[in-house]
Amino acid sequence: MTVASTTIDLLIIGAGPAGLALANWFRDSDIAVLLIDQKPGPTPRGQAEGLKSTTNEIFDSYGIGPQIEAESWRLEEIAVWGPKDGGDGIVREQVVPDKVEELGKPRETMLQQSRVEHHMLQNLLSHENIDIQYNTTPIAIDVDTSCTHEADAYPVKVRLLRAKRSKSLVNGAGDNAHGSETFEETLLAKYVVGCDGAHSWLRKQLDVKLEGDLTDSVFGVVDFVPKSNFPDLRRVCYLRAATGTILLVPRSNKEVRMYIPVESGTVLPDPKDLTFDRVMDAARKIITPYTLEVGSVSWWSAYRVGQRVGTHFSRLNERAFLVGDAVHTHSPKAGQGMNTSIQDAYNLGWKLRLVLQGGVPDDPQALLRTYETERRPVAQNLIAFDRGYLKLFASVSSQFDTELVKALKFTTGLSIRYPPSCAVRLPHGVSDLGPSLLKADLSPGKRLPDFQVVYHSDCIPTWIHKRLQTTGAFRVIVFAGDIADADKMARIKRTGEFLGDTKNGLGKLTMVSGGHLAPVEVLVVHCAERDKVDFMDLPDVYRPWSEGAGYDYWRVFADQESVHDGHGRVYERLEIDKEQGCVVVVRPDGYVGAVLDVEDLAGMKSYFEGVGML
């Protein structure tokens, strides 16, 4: 046994969806990241599966959207079945499009967790600053709280138990228990993040409690190829019979996933006692008079749903964080587990990156604290939703349809609005925006709704989140209105000159110098006829020049009809006044930091001062 010691900027414990999503933030940076997992390697299967459009936008921003989309199974329709009047059996009540109009694109797709992990992992492999070590277990942690306020300190000391890469492991035996030696290593890190799941080791070390309860719902879940004459097997199906309920979700490989609650009586069933036959027997009773045979089963399980949230999401002066299942659990029926974990990680990643790059010299803790203030309420709201959803699903309610449509919008994340903070600025003189709506609106703290625009220079259409790659940069998007009009052009010229002014404006943040990526990228979305605008007439900050690459043609967009893909109608959808326009500050995670008047130069400066970047 040997003891070695090394330093690292960021230690991520757990290489599941949350850990991999977090690590993806550090591509193309010089931040040293180590991702460890006690497993011997990537797992070939996983239970989570539903991907919401917001999560797919995250994959777009990581550059792996096309691969994931190509493998995903789309969901287009939801069939609602209820008990037949005055008799046994079930009857189709209605078919609802699986669609949220505000999104302008599919709401949900299905891809199994292991493939999602695969693509996120592949995306890390060519980045030498990110290391991944399997067969590695943390066994002790000690944080030196005396230096957690020093930017250059490594206050986190973690002892790891690692497997030597013995021959049997390299050959893919994949079993750490036999024939491999282990050794201990002590690691010093600036930050540590626990993405280590429901039984999180780090959560226990940090003394974070889960608040809430196990519910009395025990579920069976089965992935199988059905052989059945039931007509809606390829639709999402809510089957509510007198004898129980089933949720069916189609997936790839001709399989469907079936969720079936085994209802509680006076004696709660123990998930361990549930057999496959008992699950299928219960399902057959519900789906009667249709047949239900099993062609093949790729996976099945039984579990009791816990609905719990961690008391803290970060500790020790924001040197240690917990992400995903480590701090919240709920039922899998709304397909929120993997999505919420990835979105947690996505919220935290850019903040750690910005701080580790020295981008927030004063009080970086203030920015890092927003991880908890932003994500903990999301988990709490999710669990409140989950309680209602479980009840709704189990009952035969006349309100089912209305509630279902609300649920579709909720699970898409349309109600998430982060509270005011150093990274979310309310408009001047406004102290409270009131409750957030189930709507894709342009509001500080909400995600920038995705929209289609065309590039000014070539009319190629793009959705904006595909363009907002996770480089770590904020974006200032100038919604310029009709800049074929001289007044409006003059207005955004003044704004552009301020944004590019390295002395009195934001030039220090926006102008590329020495090949480094600027921490703030300036974009324009206008609604003028493209050929009435002289591109060269725009200030530098909107089309910067570089010696090697000439002008940057990829910052100016038009809200107009594309050649092949229709019209995005951005101004209309986001309710932006074409006369007034506006400036939207978009955080690196695609959330709106501020919505300002086009000429509110002081407001723009004040936003970045608030984050701590100026």
Place this chain on the structure above:
Amino acid sequence: MTVASTTIDLLIIGAGPAGLALANWFRDSDIAVLLIDQKPGPTPRGQAEGLKSTTNEIFDSYGIGPQIEAESWRLEEIAVWGPKDGGDGIVREQVVPDKVEELGKPRETMLQQSRVEHHMLQNLLSHENIDIQYNTTPIAIDVDTSCTHEADAYPVKVRLLRAKRSKSLVNGAGDNAHGSETFEETLLAKYVVGCDGAHSWLRKQLDVKLEGDLTDSVFGVVDFVPKSNFPDLRRVCYLRAATGTILLVPRSNKEVRMYIPVESGTVLPDPKDLTFDRVMDAARKIITPYTLEVGSVSWWSAYRVGQRVGTHFSRLNERAFLVGDAVHTHSPKAGQGMNTSIQDAYNLGWKLRLVLQGGVPDDPQALLRTYETERRPVAQNLIAFDRGYLKLFASVSSQFDTELVKALKFTTGLSIRYPPSCAVRLPHGVSDLGPSLLKADLSPGKRLPDFQVVYHSDCIPTWIHKRLQTTGAFRVIVFAGDIADADKMARIKRTGEFLGDTKNGLGKLTMVSGGHLAPVEVLVVHCAERDKVDFMDLPDVYRPWSEGAGYDYWRVFADQESVHDGHGRVYERLEIDKEQGCVVVVRPDGYVGAVLDVEDLAGMKSYFEGVGML
């Protein structure tokens, strides 16, 4: 030096776009294919770049469409510039959408040849029946014509010079000239195909001549990052000044490709004498008064255009074939080189596969002969087009716009119609269809126009060519009309029963048995309201049952509004009468073999008898 001998079903000489496209036909078969190339490995760069939508449909059918699409650069607009009246300089005359309405999708994308080859190569790697050997040169061929009519014979004897895989090669030195030994091998093959480019070795061995001439056009072509104030650098640009012409095509990596003819005078310039500076000087004169500097150059070349077609595309009783540049050359300006090569290979591949699988017991030569009768006229027409196109491009014609729109349609392949043959059947009593139109119509010998439909069972939209994967199967598509109507349902039931009848109908070809893929797959496209049709009411052949996978839900489609992707309007676009319907026989390469009445059962049988499959 050692001499070994081995047998193989198919030898493909040349692993460029044509050879790789051909090899892709043999995935998931038990046909032994060897692909050889004298190069030491895949090339990192290549000159061809434009991909037409038809070629992208081929990639879809090979399952590599998403990867290629994700890397491709779209072209949306074409700007036409002409000389300024009464003075030097140029002026924008108009901007034309780079669109062919009939396609319903982008007409052309840009991806460099090496990436196209990469994806086709990757797609072969997991298929053990397909072997690829670089560093391998054919040195002699001998065909035993006495046995070319015997199905099981190996009449093609080829002597190969191969490099031993010496250490330096494995380590990626990639140079065959030094430090590696070679050895000779004699190979016996059933068929040989030369995809070995403009200087084809096989063409010379087969004594095939190229007819036609070198033109007097010498072109310079440059891929570079421009630094310029010219406003249309990101559009396809036809620049026609008094001093010459330029074609600009935007590509990825901030580059543009520039084609510039160096006009012939009394003394033709030799391409070898053309310098980069001379090319750029000529370009600067044309683009005046705009500036044109070079940021960086990734590739440039100069060449004289040849316009030539081989006298034969196949020889020796259809045991030897020539594909792509080996039998036709023309100017690269219409972006037809790589496309035509891939399409040649796509035409030949399924025929060889079907014959090698024993699917055409009698007179397989008749089917194989259609490769030449179908593809040689395509090459001839292409060269005729190219002559006009070169002239058009070089002149200042008032007809330019009209001619350009025609050219867009022509280069998309909309006029290609293969002549009647054993695989292309004219309607009863019709002996001549007249000239083919520049139109996406449903006509024997033309490519099935791509269209969007939704799956009956789940409303997921698909374009039909994505669904028509290259399994080697023909498809019988029953355009069934509104089958909520009892008469129409009864009609397609009768047709379905015939198609599934193994005694008197086409069941031998259409019904899956013993896990083997049937050589003919039956699909339905109806235009009924989906929930008014009982899926289980359809005959087996439309939704076959398998013990492991239950019913096949992926053969029945509806022409209706999708949830997220609009309406394909197939019946309208293809001008199919909703009352009458029709049956379309689609060949494995996506071309229409026959268009028949829904109840013309004899016609269906006769088609497959004609091919030689019955």
